[in-house]
Amino acid sequence: MQTLVFWVLFVAFVGAFxxxxxxxxxxxxxxxxxxxxxxxxxxxxRFVVDVLLQVRTIRERPIVGFAHAxxxxxxxxxxxxxxxxxxxxxGIVDLTETRWFFAYRVILVPFATAVLGGILLLxxxxxxxxxxxxxxxxxxxxxxxxxxxxxxxxxxxxxxxLDESSAAGRVNWWVHMLVILAFMALIxxxxxxxxxxxxxTVFLKSPELGRVPxxxxxxxxxxxxAVKDLPKKTVLDALTCVECGRCQVNCPxxxxxxxxxxxxxxxxAQEALLAGNDAAKLGVVLGEKELWQCTxxxxxxxxxxxxxxxxxxxxxxxxxxxxxxxxxEYLAGMYNNLERRKNIWGLGYDQRQKFVTAAALxxxxxxxxxxxxxxxxxxxxxxxxxxxxxxxxxxxxxRGVRFGVLSKEQCNGDPAKRTGNEYMFxxxxxxxxxxxxxxxxxxxxxxxxxxxxxxxEDYKRFGYEVEIVHSSVFVAxxxxxxxxxxxxxxxxxxxxxxxxxxxxxxxxxxxxxxELLAKFGGDGVDLREPVRNKDNPYCCGAGGGLLxxxxxxxxxxxxxxxxxxxxxxxxxxxxxxxxxxxxxxxKGAQTSAPANTIQFVDLMTFVNSRRxxxxx
Amino acid sequence: xxxxxxxxxxxxxxxxxxxxxxxxQQLAAGQPVVIAVLGSGxxxxxxxxxxxxxxxxxxxxxxxxxxxxxDGFTTALQQAIDQLKPALVVLxxxxxxxxxxxxxxxxxxxxxxxxxxxxxxxxxxxxRFVRPMFQGKLTADIVPEGPAPHIVTIQIGSFRxxxxxxxxxxxxxxxxxxxxxxxxxxxxxxxxxxxxxxxxDLSQAERIVSVGRGIKEADxxxxxxxxxxxxxxxxxxxxxxxxxxxxxxxRQVGSSGQTVxxxxxxxxxxxxxxxxxxxxxxxxxxxxxxxxxxxxxxxVADYGIVGDLFxxxxxxxxALKQT
Numbered sequence: 001m002q003t004l005v006f007w008v009l010f011v012a013f014v015g016a017f018x019x020x021x022x023x024x025x026x027x028x029x030x031x032x033x034x035x036x037x038x039x040x041x042x043x044x045x046r047f048v049v050d051v052l053l054q055v056r057t058i059r060e061r062p063i064v065g066f067a068h069a070x071x072x073x074x075x076x077x078x079x080x081x082x083x084x085x086x087x088x089x090x091g092i093v094d095l096t097e098t099r100w101f102f103a104y105r106v107i108l109v110p111f112a113t114a115v116l117g118g119i120l121l122l123x124x125x126x127x128x129x130x131x132x133x134x135x136x137x138x139x140x141x142x143x144x145x146x147x148x149x150x151x152x153x154x155x156x157x158x159x160x161x162l163d164e165s166s167a168a169g170r171v172n173w174w175v176h177m178l179v180i181l182a183f184m185a186l187i188x189x190x191x192x193x194x195x196x197x198x199x200x201t202v203f204l205k206s207p208e209l210g211r212v213p214x215x216x217x218x219x220x221x222x223x224x225x226a227v228k229d230l231p232k233k234t235v236l237d238a239l240t241c242v243e244c245g246r247c248q249v250n251c252p253x254x255x256x257x258x259x260x261x262x263x264x265x266x267x268x269a270q271e272a273l274l275a276g277n278d279a280a281k282l283g284v285v286l287g288e289k290e291l292w293q294c295t296x297x298x299x300x301x302x303x304x305x306x307x308x309x310x311x312x313x314x315x316x317x318x319x320x321x322x323x324x325x326x327x328x329e330y331l332a333g334m335y336n337n338l339e340r341r342k343n344i345w346g347l348g349y350d351q352r353q354k355f356v357t358a359a360a361l362x363x364x365x366x367x368x369x370x371x372x373x374x375x376x377x378x379x380x381x382x383x384x385x386x387x388x389x390x391x392x393x394x395x396x397x398x399r400g401v402r403f404g405v406l407s408k409e410q411c412n413g414d415p416a417k418r419t420g421n422e423y424m425f426x427x428x429x430x431x432x433x434x435x436x437x438x439x440x441x442x443x444x445x446x447x448x449x450x451x452x453x454x455x456x457e458d459y460k461r462f463g464y465e466v467e468i469v470h471s472s473v474f475v476a477x478x479x480x481x482x483x484x485x486x487x488x489x490x491x492x493x494x495x496x497x498x499x500x501x502x503x504x505x506x507x508x509x510x511x512x513x514x515e516l517l518a519k520f521g522g523d524g525v526d527l528r529e530p531v532r533n534k535d536n537p538y539c540c541g542a543g544g545g546l547l548x549x550x551x552x553x554x555x556x557x558x559x560x561x562x563x564x565x566x567x568x569x570x571x572x573x574x575x576x577x578x579x580x581x582x583x584x585x586x587k588g589a590q591t592s593a594p595a596n597t598i599q600f601v602d603l604m605t606f607v608n609s610r611r612x613x614x615x616x
Numbered sequence: 617x618x619x620x621x622x623x624x625x626x627x628x629x630x631x632x633x634x635x636x637x638x639x640x641q642q643l644a645a646g647q648p649v650v651i652a653v654l655g656s657g658x659x660x661x662x663x664x665x666x667x668x669x670x671x672x673x674x675x676x677x678x679x680x681x682x683x684x685x686x687d688g689f690t691t692a693l694q695q696a697i698d699q700l701k702p703a704l705v706v707l708x709x710x711x712x713x714x715x716x717x718x719x720x721x722x723x724x725x726x727x728x729x730x731x732x733x734x735x736x737x738x739x740x741x742x743x744r745f746v747r748p749m750f751q752g753k754l755t756a757d758i759v760p761e762g763p764a765p766h767i768v769t770i771q772i773g774s775f776r777x778x779x780x781x782x783x784x785x786x787x788x789x790x791x792x793x794x795x796x797x798x799x800x801x802x803x804x805x806x807x808x809x810x811x812x813x814x815x816x817d818l819s820q821a822e823r824i825v826s827v828g829r830g831i832k833e834a835d836x837x838x839x840x841x842x843x844x845x846x847x848x849x850x851x852x853x854x855x856x857x858x859x860x861x862x863x864x865x866x867r868q869v870g871s872s873g874q875t876v877x878x879x880x881x882x883x884x885x886x887x888x889x890x891x892x893x894x895x896x897x898x899x900x901x902x903x904x905x906x907x908x909x910x911x912x913x914x915x916v917a918d919y920g921i922v923g924d925l926f927x928x929x930x931x932x933x934x935a936l937k938q939t
Contacts, residue, residue, distance in 0.1 A: 330872065345894045348751055382890045383912035547891075550872045588889060591829045591856040 003091040013181035020188030033231035042207030056305040067118035074115030116153040133245025194242040201240040202307035210311045215422045223319020228278040237308040238270040247300030252539040253293040257556025260293040262300035282317040296418045297501040297539035318420025342410035352380035364404030372441035376448040378580030385580040388602030414450040419545035444468040449502035476512035496572035499537035500579035510534040520610040528570035542581035564589035578603040619702035632708035634777035645740040656682035669783040680796040685803040686716040692794045709769040727760035733774040823849035823880040830885015834862040846936040870895035888913030
């Protein structure tokens with residue numbers, strides 16, 4: 001009789017689970033495009049690190065993260081136990097009397113205890129402390145799920161003290177099994193669907209941060225315009241979101257009080273998908289303002305523990321808007337500059353030539369030179385950044401590195417790519433790739449982290465692969481054998497380093513700049529780390545075309561002002577930068593800030609001006 | 617005969633028309649000059665133009681010519697040119713001219729030289745025209761070929777409007793018969809509108825005095841205002857000044873403000889961050905005053921004064937008052 005009742009309940013609840021999951025899988029199946037795997041190694045590594053080891057969950061919030069990890073590892077450990085109990089309940093086979101099962105149960109005791117401890121901690125956090133990242137209202141369903149999990153573990157532990165055949169024992173067993181069934185029925189319509197989807201989502205996430213596939217103009221692709229255009233991975237992302245808010249707390253736009261909240265963006269997409277609003281415009285569903293407030297710093301995507309890729313959706317939607325002539329007005333000027341002068345400033349190329357001549361730079365030839373130095377829009381035209389490039393040239397010349405530059409160099413296309421002007425990006429990329437192929441460098445050196453990402457990663461999609469390194473990495477290696485010798489006269493110098501997003505987060509280069517600061521600052525340097533540093537820096541506000549944005553169109557503070565304040569709070573008198581755009585933004589923020597004596601210096605100038613203190 | 621095409625909007629004459637008249641008079645070398653004005657009910661504009669020392673002013677008056685359309689203007693001007701047979705047609709290089717002059721030249725199959733800044737007369741009636749190339753990096757001398765009339769458009773500001781010679785008595789005004797079939801005008805213009813966002817249109821200013829962080833305090837702004845008043849210039853600023861609310865946002869010059877190209881741009885205490893430079897690099901003459909001799913503003917300045925603006929500016933105001 002009990003077996004029959006269990007069968008009925010099993011079919012009903014598992015059926016409810018399957019039907020709901022199937023309706024969501026159909027959304028993914030109906031979405032355009034296909035899932036891509038870019039070398040299985042990177043995907044497997046991510047799966048092991050982020051799913052099995054829970055690194056991304058733990059890293060940012062260790063206590064909560066471990067609590068979650070205990071629950072996760074417990075769930076995995078309990079899989080066999082649950083299967084055995086279901087087989088018994090359904091009257092198929094009873095393995096509970098075997099010796100190995102008893103051993104298994106004993107082994108599960110510490111797991112159950114850890115899960116219980118973990119879930120109670122999470123429950124208290126959610127119900128009592130209510131962190132703002134989890135949303136303003138307490139999610140009742142999360143409380144129920146947490147209580148379910150606590151019940152499962154309690155009934156499991158209680159099972160050791162109860163006689164299986166007694167009434168209390170039967171009740172205990174039934175409670176355990178019913179909770180599992182109810183749990184399954186509850187999962188698909190809630191954020192707990194991540195239990196099912198996130199291992200897949202994490203596995204499918206691109207190993208390259210901020211990978212936004214090229215548009216194929218032959219196929220008349222114009223970017224994402226409506227909900228029905230969202231590609232498979234984005235739909236999977238939207239359904240996987242666990243609403244933890246790591247993207248939200250790390251988003252510089254959200255932090256500066258703008259409308260953009262990456263979590264809200266994902267949930268809006270999810271809502272529209274589930275409601276079947278296929279024809280709804282993404283500019284309306286996600287919000288045009290929000291879409292244009294993203295600096296493409298990559299923090300949301302990089303911090304997400306369930307494998308969501310925000311940038312393809314944001315940049316994809318921008319492409320849809322740009323294709324329909326709905327880009328913000330400030331971009332029109334920049335696009336015009338790119339189109340007519342092939343640089344973001346709209347300056348004439350004679351000015352680049354002037355700098356090339358003044359700095360006595362040679363045109364690159366593979367037989368004469370070891371590396372090609374890519375100047376970039378800033379290096380070619382901005383007086384301030386040219387000074388730091390001259391420092392780099394001094395260092396290279398002192399060490400006998402033979403380098404040259406391209407005679408013709410256009411903007412690498414980063415501002416066009418990130419703002420969704422794909423057509424212009426591909427034009428610029430194609431022209432540069434032609435020049436680079438003709439010049440044939442084996443290694444490119446640049447001081448601009450955006451150039452590193454665009455030339456090093458995005459150009460690969462056109463079949464052009466080259467090693468491109470940031471000056472901090474190149475110079476750190478070049479001067480590794482140099483020995484700090486002299487300690488400067490005068491007091492210690494408090495210095496802070498602002499990691500550029502495209503260097504620290506995208507390229508993962510965080511040690512080399514610090515190595516240079518330590519070596520060339522010597523004993524005199526007191527390196528003070530700001531909040532948000534290394535591979536999770538707070539953006540300067542320049543990326544994603546926002547260098548050109550107006551202030552008055554947006555609420556909140558400027559992102560650059562927020563970052564400047566964070567750097568100021570280290571108490572350092574010198575801020576070292578390693579990206580021309582960070583430097584422009586932060587210096588701009590400084591002039592708007594209350595009077596202060598902070599000095600900005602580019603890393604290369606910092607190194608060059610202190611070379612005499614070092615033997616080498 | 618040289619034909620000048622005057623431009624007006626709703627009866628208000630565009631100042632550049634007088635510059636075109638001045639250019640035509642200097643090119644004429646004895647030839648008569650005729651001014652044509654197009655529109656509907658253009659009598660008052662015509663009589664205003666009649667003050668010029670010209671042979672006559674002709675009106676091309678037809679309902680379909682108001683408001684301006686490239687189809688309407690090209691049709692009317694083709695008829696006028698057939699009747700008047702000028703050797704040269706001179707237009708001010710305005711946005712409107714840029715819109716229809718190529719069409720007119722193509723319709724007539726005649727040479728068109730745009731954005732002319734000057735000319736050299738090798739012989740009477742055989743001018744070589746000068747026009748900038750490559751964003752003004754080079755100038756080219758161009759001699760039009762083929763049958764007359766040749767069409768030239770004059771860069772605004774290249775000739776002085778007040779150099780246009782005025783006649784002792786008003787020139788005769790004559791209506792030239794033209795027929796424009798409204799059905800043949802394909803463009804249906806909407807009412808022109810000005811974007812309301814910018815209350816101050818700095819792009820039209822001839823002179824701009826721009827202030828940067830070097831002014832230090834809002835209380836010191838009157839120094840800059842004094843210089844602007846003495847120069848009859850508009851006051852503008854770099855980002856920090858507008859950020860601080862010392863001047864309204866619509867006076868900001870730079871990549872996130874307005875792009876300007878005045879004849880004179882005076883930068884007071886502006887260091888010259890690239891976002892500011894790209895907003896004013898097109899200025900004809902840039903004068904920078906800054907304490908820091910290494911400031912990037914001096915890279916683009918035609919004249920640089922390394923000094924304290926609180927000393928230099930009052931001295932400039934005094935000097936201007938004496939002239």
